[in-house]
Amino acid sequence: MDNDRAWVATRKGLFELRRSTGDWRIERVSFLGEPVSMLLPPQHGERMLAALNLGHFGVKLHASDDAGAHWHEVATPAYPPQPEGAAGPAWTLQQLWSLEAAHGTVWAGTLPGGLFRSADFGQSWQLVDALWNRAERAEWFGGGYDVPGIHSICPHPQRPGELLVGISCGGVWVSEDDAAGWRLQADGMRAAYMPPEQADRPNTQDPHRIERCAGAPEVLWCQHHNGIWHSIDNARSWQELRGAPVSSFGFALAVHPHEPGSAWFVPAKADECRVPVDGALVVNRTRDGGRSFETLRHGLPQAHCYDLVYRHGLALAPDGRTLLMGSTTGGLWSSGDGGDHWQAESLHLPPIYALRIG
Amino acid sequence: MATVAFTPQLQRFTPTPQVDTSAATLRGALEAAFALNPRLRGYVLNDQGHLRPNVVVFIDGRRSRDRVALADPLGAHSRVHVLQALSGG
Numbered sequence: 278m279d280n281d282r283a284w285v286a287t288r289k290g291l292f293e294l295r296r297s298t299g300d301w302r303i304e305r306v307s308f309l310g311e312p313v314s315m316l317l318p319p320q321h322g323e324r325m326l327a328a329l330n331l332g333h334f335g336v337k338l339h340a341s342d343d344a345g346a347h348w349h350e351v352a353t354p355a356y357p358p359q360p361e362g363a364a365g366p367a368w369t370l371q372q373l374w375s376l377e378a379a380h381g382t383v384w385a386g387t388l389p390g391g392l393f394r395s396a397d398f399g400q401s402w403q404l405v406d407a408l409w410n411r412a413e414r415a416e417w418f419g420g421g422y423d424v425p426g427i428h429s430i431c432p433h434p435q436r437p438g439e440l441l442v443g444i445s446c447g448g449v450w451v452s453e454d455d456a457a458g459w460r461l462q463a464d465g466m467r468a469a470y471m472p473p474e475q476a477d478r479p480n481t482q483d484p485h486r487i488e489r490c491a492g493a494p495e496v497l498w499c500q501h502h503n504g505i506w507h508s509i510d511n512a513r514s515w516q517e518l519r520g521a522p523v524s525s526f527g528f529a530l531a532v533h534p535h536e537p538g539s540a541w542f543v544p545a546k547a548d549e550c551r552v553p554v555d556g557a558l559v560v561n562r563t564r565d566g567g568r569s570f571e572t573l574r575h576g577l578p579q580a581h582c583y584d585l586v587y588r589h590g591l592a593l594a595p596d597g598r599t600l601l602m603g604s605t606t607g608g609l610w611s612s613g614d615g616g617d618h619w620q621a622e623s624l625h626l627p628p629i630y631a632l633r634i635g
Numbered sequence: 636m637a638t639v640a641f642t643p644q645l646q647r648f649t650p651t652p653q654v655d656t657s658a659a660t661l662r663g664a665l666e667a668a669f670a671l672n673p674r675l676r677g678y679v680l681n682d683q684g685h686l687r688p689n690v691v692v693f694i695d696g697r698r699s700r701d702r703v704a705l706a707d708p709l710g711a712h713s714r715v716h717v718l719q720a721l722s723g724g
Contacts, residue, residue: 333689333723334648334678350649350674356682369681 280594283601283634286313289627291327293345301611301622307345317376318635319344326399328373336370340399354385354393354402364415366424379432386427390417392442405456413480420445420483428588429487433494441512443487448479449512465515469503485528486588492535500530500542507567518567523554529591538566541616543586551585558582560616576619584608589631603629637713639664644719649674662705664715679717689723
């Protein structure tokens with residue numbers, strides 16, 4: 278993967294960034310004016326995907342075979358006919374919220390909560406019926422949107438057929454048999470927004486974002502609606518980490534590719550007030566599995582800052598020290614030293630939905 | 636023959652043929668257009684075959700009423716316009 282190329286999916290287009298001599302510059306803009314909800318960076322060369330969410334004409338998926346120089350439309354994941362009287366949200370695609378590729382399969386997470394798979398890089402898609410047809414889906418509900426959505430897809434890097442998905446709000450689901458069977462694995466999480474007697478129920482947890490440590494795949498990190506959680510046993514259990522300074526509320530996180538104890542978080546004030554605490558944008562970093570955190574703020578705005586960083590708005594490069602962070606108000610910051618120092622790359626981009634390096 | 640015309644805005648994404656059709660309903664007329672460009676279907680209709688929330692259709696100057704079955708009748712010389720609704724931004 279490329280440490281010096283990044284992709285910014287925004288409300289008004291897809292921006293390709295290149296880094297040279299320490300500075301990131303906009304190299305190319307694709308889909309100018311169109312909402313780009315997610316992208317899959319180039320895989321095995323130059324093949325990549327971009328998901329649009331056109332205001333009038335719905336979700337569309339485009340592919341490039343030359344790393345974004347040219348694009349062509351491919352199939353959009355589509356829900357099958359909705360049975361009469363089916364419970365839950367309408368079976369209509371509202372947004373592509375996550376895209377991941379592993380072991381020859383591209384996975385797409387959507388609002389309203391369906392997982393799709395493609396074996397031909399987006400030429401065709403199949404709904405993962407085994408998850409969509411789970412009875413528990415009737416209890417899922419929207420978190421930030423009117424309908425539930427899959428925002429995190431974590432394939433196991435060493436075991437084809439094993440993957441984990443995070444759902445707002447539908448907990449954490451794991452399959453070990455290539456998506457044929459699914460198990461709910463959110464034990465240990467806590468939902469303060471539910472009636473007290475239901476706070477521990479795995480199926481209504483709101484994991485805002487989950488990432489796996491590529492080099493230690495049994496380790497997972499989760500920025501949850503109600504705090505930060507950590508698993509060292511491949512999601513069989515989750516432990517809450519209560520020591521984060523400033524705030525434990527937030528959306529985005531980044532996990533070091535081969536140091537399982539290292540992760541980054543972007544705190545916001547609270548769910549009822551989604552702005553930086555005291556108007557100061559900061560990043561929390563742990564290097565010891567969450568036993569302690571440092572609050573990093575050098576180079577970030579520290580007064581009257583109201584930028585919020587969405588779930589996919591923080592990206593860490595394979596080198597483990599290059600970070601990019603993008604906000605809902607079009608701020609983009611970079612760090613080349615793991616977050617110790619930051620610099621603004623632009624404060625005038627459209628609202629940033631997702632950042633990917635590679 | 637009824638005619639179906641699509642907003643020029645769609646041409647940014649996919650070809651939009653002008654269609655002359657003897658179809659008796661809006662759905663029949665749209666199917667005639669989709670036969671010429673299958674990809675156009677997903678821009679006008681959602682997964683369930685309903686009119687997208689931010690697409691609006693006028694038949695002889697009146698907004699179509701049936702957004703689900705698309706059963707609005709067409710006359711022999713009806714003029715159908717498929718437009719983007721301002722609600723879509």
